[in-house]
Amino acid sequence: SQQGEEDPQALSIQEGENATMNCSYKTSINNLQWYRQNSGRGLVHLILIRSNEREKHSGRLRVTLDTSKKSSSLLITASRAADTASYFCATGSYNNNDMRFGAGTRLTVKP
Amino acid sequence: SQTIHQWPATLVQPVGSPLSLECTVEGTSNPNLYWYRQAAGRGLQLLFYSVGIGQISSEVPQNLSASRPQDRQFILSSKKLLLSDSGFYLCAWSVGGRTEAFFGQGTRLTVV
Numbered sequence: 001s002q003q004g005e006e007d008p009q010a011l012s013i014q015e016g017e018n019a020t021m022n023c024s025y026k027t028s029i030n031n032l033q034w035y036r037q038n039s040g041r042g043l044v045h046l047i048l049i050r051s052n053e054r055e056k057h058s059g060r061l062r063v064t065l066d067t068s069k070k071s072s073s074l075l076i077t078a079s080r081a082a083d084t085a086s087y088f089c090a091t092g093s094y095n096n097n098d099m100r101f102g103a104g105t106r107l108t109v110k111p
Numbered sequence: 112s113q114t115i116h117q118w119p120a121t122l123v124q125p126v127g128s129p130l131s132l133e134c135t136v137e138g139t140s141n142p143n144l145y146w147y148r149q150a151a152g153r154g155l156q157l158l159f160y161s162v163g164i165g166q167i168s169s170e171v172p173q174n175l176s177a178s179r180p181q182d183r184q185f186i187l188s189s190k191k192l193l194l195s196d197s198g199f200y201l202c203a204w205s206v207g208g209r210t211e212a213f214f215g216q217g218t219r220l221t222v223v
Contacts, residue, residue: 033211042201042214088154090212097143097162098170099205099212103154
């Protein structure tokens, strides 16, 4: 079964705007990861945040994690048309080695 | 450096035919290996994962099976494909299950 649930399901913005995507999960986690998928391709890892971290930055990406609310957000600042893709969160648990993904947010950045 | 190979890229198979998709990893030892299926425009469903040779965990009962005959080889199989088995199949690996995962380019399976 899936663990993470992203919202919104789809997001359309203009180039230069910021994009915020959210992820909620159900069970205790060891870490939470965000991935990007271009249409019809494999997923590419963007950023990992551990359960004892609250915020992490990587370039134009900012990820927050609130374990009390079991939620995370991914912010892409100053978006570009090349950021158009689907974005997924994935959770890793303490007790086993599975990795579960949410349904994803489809981001469209209009030039 | 580590790489993951997944093939074929596309596959069209008739209903009732067998299936074998292979995934191999290079440049690492004892990886965790995963098979996911993605329906069109949807998220990834975890099908199987393996933490070692011969160790397979199945997430959902289905028409598919997985095997890990070697440390860096993960095979997804079916004896008789169903129409509902169509989808985009992705193989991935990680170290220890608690770090980032690396994905193959996927196999688009169409069962006709």
